[in-house]
Every structure is written in C-alpha cells, then in structure tokens.
Amino acid sequence: MPTMTMAKALNAALADAMLDDERVVVFGEDVGQLGGVFRITDGLQARFGDKRCFDTPLAEAGIVGFAVGLAMSGLRPVVEMQFDAFAYPAFEQIVSHVAKLRNRTRGALSVPMVIRVPYAGGIGGVEHHCDSSEAYYAHTPGLKVVTPATVDDAYSLLREAIEDLDPVVFMEPKKLYFAGAETSLPARTEPFGRAVVRRPGRDATLVAYGPAVPVALEAAEAAREEGWDLEVVDVRTIVPFDDATIAASVRRTGRCVVVQEAQGFAGVGAEIAARVQERCFHALHAPVLRVSGLDIPYPAPMLEHTHLPSVDRVLDAVARLQWEDQPDPRWLTEGSAA
Amino acid sequence: MTTTPQAARRASPRKRRPSAPDPSAGLLPQTEPVRLLNPDGTLLPARADYPEPPVEALREMYRRMVVGRRFDAQATALTKQGRLAVYPSSRGQEACQVGGVLALRDDDWVFPTYRESMALTARGIDPVEVLTLLRGDWHCGYDPAQRRTAPQCTPLATQCVHAAGLAYGESYQGRDTVALVYIGDGATSEGDFHEGVNFAAVFKAPVVYFVQNNRYAISVPLSRQTAAPSLAYKGVGYGVPSEQVDGNDPVAVLAVLNRAVAHARAGKGPYLVEAHTYRMEPHTNADDASRYRDAEEVEAWRDRDPLTRLETYLRGRNMLDDAAVAEIAEQAETYAAQLRERMNSQPTVDPLSLFDHVYAQPTPQLVEQREQVRAELAASEEDA
Numbered sequence: 001m002p003t004m005t006m007a008k009a010l011n012a013a014l015a016d017a018m019l020d021d022e023r024v025v026v027f028g029e030d031v032g033q034l035g036g037v038f039r040i041t042d043g044l045q046a047r048f049g050d051k052r053c054f055d056t057p058l059a060e061a062g063i064v065g066f067a068v069g070l071a072m073s074g075l076r077p078v079v080e081m082q083f084d085a086f087a088y089p090a091f092e093q094i095v096s097h098v099a100k101l102r103n104r105t106r107g108a109l110s111v112p113m114v115i116r117v118p119y120a121g122g123i124g125g126v127e128h129h130c131d132s133s134e135a136y137y138a139h140t141p142g143l144k145v146v147t148p149a150t151v152d153d154a155y156s157l158l159r160e161a162i163e164d165l166d167p168v169v170f171m172e173p174k175k176l177y178f179a180g181a182e183t184s185l186p187a188r189t190e191p192f193g194r195a196v197v198r199r200p201g202r203d204a205t206l207v208a209y210g211p212a213v214p215v216a217l218e219a220a221e222a223a224r225e226e227g228w229d230l231e232v233v234d235v236r237t238i239v240p241f242d243d244a245t246i247a248a249s250v251r252r253t254g255r256c257v258v259v260q261e262a263q264g265f266a267g268v269g270a271e272i273a274a275r276v277q278e279r280c281f282h283a284l285h286a287p288v289l290r291v292s293g294l295d296i297p298y299p300a301p302m303l304e305h306t307h308l309p310s311v312d313r314v315l316d317a318v319a320r321l322q323w324e325d326q327p328d329p330r331w332l333t334e335g336s337a338a
Numbered sequence: 339m340t341t342t343p344q345a346a347r348r349a350s351p352r353k354r355r356p357s358a359p360d361p362s363a364g365l366l367p368q369t370e371p372v373r374l375l376n377p378d379g380t381l382l383p384a385r386a387d388y389p390e391p392p393v394e395a396l397r398e399m400y401r402r403m404v405v406g407r408r409f410d411a412q413a414t415a416l417t418k419q420g421r422l423a424v425y426p427s428s429r430g431q432e433a434c435q436v437g438g439v440l441a442l443r444d445d446d447w448v449f450p451t452y453r454e455s456m457a458l459t460a461r462g463i464d465p466v467e468v469l470t471l472l473r474g475d476w477h478c479g480y481d482p483a484q485r486r487t488a489p490q491c492t493p494l495a496t497q498c499v500h501a502a503g504l505a506y507g508e509s510y511q512g513r514d515t516v517a518l519v520y521i522g523d524g525a526t527s528e529g530d531f532h533e534g535v536n537f538a539a540v541f542k543a544p545v546v547y548f549v550q551n552n553r554y555a556i557s558v559p560l561s562r563q564t565a566a567p568s569l570a571y572k573g574v575g576y577g578v579p580s581e582q583v584d585g586n587d588p589v590a591v592l593a594v595l596n597r598a599v600a601h602a603r604a605g606k607g608p609y610l611v612e613a614h615t616y617r618m619e620p621h622t623n624a625d626d627a628s629r630y631r632d633a634e635e636v637e638a639w640r641d642r643d644p645l646t647r648l649e650t651y652l653r654g655r656n657m658l659d660d661a662a663v664a665e666i667a668e669q670a671e672t673y674a675a676q677l678r679e680r681m682n683s684q685p686t687v688d689p690l691s692l693f694d695h696v697y698a699q700p701t702p703q704l705v706e707q708r709e710q711v712r713a714e715l716a717a718s719e720e721d722a
Contacts, residue, residue, distance in 0.1 A: 072507070073510075
C-alpha cells in the first residue's frame with residue numbers, strides 16, 4: 001500500500017467531497033492560491049475554481065458567520081480556522097448560532113458545515129499557535145467534535161463531517177499532519193460515535209484522542225517491558241461520544257488512564273474519567289487516572305516538552321493503578337492537614 | 339537668497355494636474371438626512387435623486403403602520419397581564435419597521451433583531467408565532483425558511499454576517515434575492531457589524547444594512563457609540579454606498595430603501611442606510627427610561643410622529659378620508675382583539691421536545707437523558 005501523510009489525506013478528502021457534491025465550498029484565510037499555511041487546501045482553487053475555494057477577509061467571526069448564511073442558502077461550507085487560538089473571535093458565532101440554529105427553529109433551519117481547526121502543540125509553535133481548544137466546543141450542545149489520529153481516519157472522518165447534517169468542529173492535530181502511514185484512499189473507517197480499540201490489551205485501558213493517541217500507543221509498547229499489557233482506545237469523535245466501547249474495554253481490564261494533551265482541569269479527560277467510573281465502578285481495581293497537559297497557559301516552545309503528556313508520565317500513571325491493591329499515598333492525606 | 343523647496347513648487351510654472359476623481363464619491367451619505375415630507379406632513383419640493391414612491395404603496399404603508407402600532411401597544415399590554423415575559427417596543431419607529439418590509443419582495447430575506455416584532459407582523463407572519471420568543475414557549479415560533487425571515491437575533495449584530503453569507507449564497511446559485519438587515523445604533527459598535535458589511539462589500543453580496551438609529555442603546559446615548567458625523571458614514575470605509583434618512587418621514591424612508599434594494603438587486607453590492615428615529619417607549623417594559631432621558635426630549639419627538647405625518651400627507655393627496663381612517667383603525671382593533679384572545683390560552687409545551695432538535699439524530703447520551711425525563715414525568719403524574 002502507498003504511504004501518505006495526514007495532510008495529504010485531508011486534502012484528498014476535501015477534493016473528493018468537492019467532486020461528489022457541488023454544494024461544497026471551501027474558504028478561509030490563505031486557503032486559495034497558497035493552499036493554506038499547512039497546505040491542506042493545496043491545489044483546490046486551481047482544480048475547482050475560485051468560486052469553490054476562496055480566500056476571505058482576515059476575520060474569523062466573519063468567516064464562520066458567512067458560513068452560517070451560505071448554509072442557510074443551501075451550500076455546504078467547509079471553513080478553515082488557521083490556528084486553534086485564532087478561532088476564538090468566531091466563538092460567539094459558533095456557540096450562539098452554528099450550534100443553536102437547528103434547536104432555536106425546531107429543526108426548520110439547520111446549518112451543516114465543517115469548521116476545521118488545526119490544534120494542539122508539539123511543533124515548536126510560538127504563542128497562540130498551540131492551544132487544545134476541544135473542550136470549549138465539546139461543552140456546547142449542537143456541535144459535533146471530531147479529531148482523527150490516523151491517516152485513514154483523517155480522510156474518512158472529514159468526508160463524514162462534510163456529509164453530516166449537523167455542524168462539525170473538526171480538530172486536526174498539527175503534530176500529526178506530516179506523519180505518514182500506509183493507506184489506500186478512499187478509506188472509510190468506523191462512523192461517528194464509535195471509539196476504536198487501536199491496540200488490544202488485558203491489564204489496563206488507555207483512553208486517548210487526537211495528538212495523545214500516538215503517545216498512548218508508544219506508552220503501551222514501552223509498558224510491555226514492565227510486564228503490563230495495555231489496551232489503547234482512540235475516542236475519535238468526542239461528540240457524539242462512545243460510552244459503550246470505552247466502558248466495555250475498562251470492564252475487561254479493570255483499570256483506566258485517560259490521556260489528553262489539553263490542560264486537565266474541567267477538560268474532556270475529566271468527563272471521560274467521570275463517565276468511566278459511573279459505568280465501571282464495580283469492575284475497577286483502581287481510581288481512573290488522568291494524564292494531561294499542565295494547568296498552565298500553553299508554554300513557550302523551549303518548555304513545551306515539560307507540559308506535554310509524555311510516555312514516562314503515562315507509564316507513571318499506569319504504575320499508580322494499585323497493582324498491589326495499595327491506595328495511592330498521594331490522596332491519603334489530602335485535606336487532612338487543616 | 340535661497341528658495342525653499344515649497345516656494346520653488348509654488349513658483350513652478352507647471353500646469354496643475356486635473357484633480358483625481360474623489361474615490362469616496364457616491365459612497366458618502368448626504369450631509370443632511372433625506373426628507374421628503376415636512377414634520378407637519380406637507381410635501382417638500384420634489385427631488386430628482388429620490389422620487390416619491392407610488393401613493394398606493396404609501397397608503398398601504400399607512401395601513402400597516404396603524405395596525406403595527408396597535409399590535410405594539412397590545413404586546414406591551416400583554417406583558418402587564420403576564421402573557422409575555424418581556425416586550426421591546428418599537429413605537430415611534432413605525433416608518434422604519436414597515437418601510438423595511440415594504441421595500442422587499444416576498445422571496446427576499448429579512449434579518450431582524452428582537453425589536454422587529456412589528457416589522458415581522460407587517461410582513462404577514464402570524465403575530466402569535468412572532469411573539470413565541472417573548473412568550474417563552476420556544477425561541478423562534480415561525481418557520482424561517484418558509485417566511486424568508488431569520489430568527490429574531492438577540493446577540494447584537496451577529497446577523498450582519500449571516501445576511502452577507504446568505505445573500506452571497508443566493509447570488510452564487512443564480513437567484514436575485516436581496517437580504518435586509520435591521521440593526522440599531524448600538525449594534526454598529528459590535529465587531530460583527532463591521533465584519534458583515536466588509537464581507538458583503540468584498541463579495542458584492544446584495545445586502546441592505548438598515549440601521550434604525552433610535553438614539554439609545556438601552557440607556558447609552560449615541561455619543562457613547564460613535565464619534566462619526568453620523569452612522570451612515572461608516573459605509574465609506576468599506577467601499578459601501580450609504581445614505582441617511584429622516585426615519586420618521588415614511589415617504590423618505592420608503593424612497594431611500596427602494597433605491598438601496600434596487601442597488602443591491604442590480605448586483606452592485608451592499609448598501610448602508612441610517613434612519614434617524616426615536617424609540618418612544620423604554621427599552622422594554624422592564625426598563626425605566628426616566629433614568630436616562632427627560633420628558634421634554636420625548637415630547638419633542640411626539641411632534642414628529644410618523645403616523646400623523648403620513649396621514650396628513652395622504653389626506654392631502656386625497657388618498658385618505660375620515661371613513662378610511664376609521665376603517666383602518668377598526669382593522670387594527672380587530673387584529674389586536676384576535677391577538678389578545680389567542681394569547682389568553684396557555685401554550686402547550688412538551689418537555690420531551692427538548693431533545694428533538696439538538697442534532698438531526700439525538701446522541702446516545704441525549705436518548706438516555708430523554709428516558710430519564712420521561713421517567714420523571716411519569717412518576718410525577720402517578721404522584722398527582
């Protein structure tokens with residue numbers, strides 16, 4: 001099978017969607033002649049013309065609000081937010097209009113669209129270029145929130161996002177853009193709402209999504225040397241969320257660590273940990289642990305390696321899963337000092 | 339003696355180049371608001387740029403304004419009876435409310451705010467459906483796609499960008515639809531107003547941005563919104579032709595909007611219109627306007643009442659007499675009585691419908707929550 005990067009797979013998904021559906025229009029900042037700063041829209045304007053793929057004024061609320069109107073007129077907009085943190089000006093449009101129009105109008109109006117957000121770090125980006133913003137969107141009813149971790153998923157989930165009847169925030173892990181994998185497009189993988197076991201294992205479950213999936217897989221590989229056989233579940237679609245697959249895995253293994261790159265407090269990983277313990281309490285041999293970014297603003301590039309969840313940090317969490325049936329000493333004294 | 343460069347230039351025999359055409363020509367509004375009627379309703383001398391609209395259209399405008407004002411009063415009364423949670427009145431702005439709708443075709447789109455209930459009823463939308471938002475049984479009571487009318491927008495100016503996208507999308511698909519956006523003076527300070535006007539201009543989207551400058555954003559006066567000579571001057575920076583009009587002169591409002599809509603429909607891009615008007619009532623029934631404006635100011639605007647003005651004009655044109663005035667007043671009373679009657683019944687709401695339109699298909703989590711609510715309801719019915 002040929003090898004392809006995630007960036008190329010996303011590009012192919014856009015091109016194939018534009019070919020299959022005349023209503024699909026792609027726009028944003030620098031997506032036209034330049035092909036996007038990450039080249040995800042490379043060649044689309046030349047191939048489909050500047051009515052189907054076009055640059056806009058540099059204004060993110062305008063881009064998303066414009067997409068709302070285009071969707072109302074019957075088109076299928078796919079917009080690019082250049083970087084995670086530059087999507088914030090569009091937040092009101094996304095939360096108050098994109099997410100709610102179907103509900104406000106009892107289904108009379110819907111605005112299916114895809115908002116592509118290159119997100120997360122690990123690329124040495126300077127300030128405001130590396131945020132993990134998925135929790136903001138996942139907290140908003142009416143949005144679907146999707147994040148691929150593999151090349152096949154990048155293609156398949158983006159195609160499905162463009163075909164979906166609801167608006168989708170499509171979070172693309174920047175650090176995986178140029179990682180290659182064998183693929184043969186057009187790949188179609190599991191649909192929205194399905195998590196996937198990337199690596200089967202018996203001793204504990206690592207739940208991860210987006211940029212944290214390769215970290216979890218690497219940790220699982222390293223854990224073999226410690227004698228642990230770890231299962232890795234890739235969430236894929238944060239909304240809709242697949243409770244069933246994740247709970248089934250944790251019931252099998254009895255132990256769970258959730259790995260995310262975003263800062264941990266009130267994050268998606270916290271939601272997953274809560275859902276797992278609600279469903280798997282009697283099967284658990286240890287509390288569900290989280291490994292996440294630190295609760296700090298995304299650091300400067302020379303310090304990001306301390307912030308990002310590492311294989312060692314994941315292995316450290318796995319080591320604390322009460323293998324000897326001893327409580328974690330960290331939690332025994334908390335709150336008792338006073 | 340040395341000559342300064344400036345003096346040398348002054349002394350230069352070089353011929354003065356013909357001055358370049360002013361790039362803002364045709365974009366700037368007139369320095370005074372366009373006015374076709376005197377405040378007393380008598381006609382000003384005819385002008386070439388804004389021909390008087392057909393008198394039949396103005397008579398229909400009068401009818402809808404009378405019904406609209408009566409609807410507005412009825413809605414305010416309904417808040418006192420507890421039938422509406424809140425009502426933002428547009429009394430005093432009837433010429434703008436009705437003019438914006440009359441300038442459009444039925445297949446054009448309107449992007450209203452919460453203050454446009456009168457405009458929407460003037461567009462023929464069922465008043466009970468219009469008041470759904472304020473009655474509190476759902477957020478939008480009418481079908482926006484069928485009525486070509488976006489949901490009434492409560493976040494300010496966000497609909498300015500939607501209209502640009504919709505109008506561009508319509509022309510992209512070969513339709514000559516125009517979108518008209520109602521916004522107020524306060525909303526022109528929001529970023530989305532500027533992004534909307536700019537997007538519409540860059541993509542030549544057929545949008546009319548219709549600013550009803552009623553001088554207050556709740557309590558904050560216009561002087562705190564802008565230092566511009568008038569809000570219509572905001573168009574030139576985006577390359578958008580703009581005009582200002584006396585918003586209490588119904589004849590001028592319709593004339594200016596007709597021209598703006600024709601401009602947009604002809605494929606020349608967006609147009610900005612500022613109407614100078616006044617909100618006679620507080621921001622809503624929950625507001626106390628005496629804290630920020632005095633009675634004298636309000637009284638002064640009462641003398642510029644758009645309805646009296648149009649009535650005087652139509653009588654002068656022999657398009658209206660006592661009998662017709664009485665007949666239209668009766669139509670308005672009937673409209674209000676029917677509304678009152680229909681609003682007296684309590685709307686039925688179904689808690690399980692909360693889950694119906696979050697997504698096209700509910701997520702497993704929503705199905706779970708729906709079952710939980712269903713069980714709660716069943717249990718409380720058993721208790722009762």
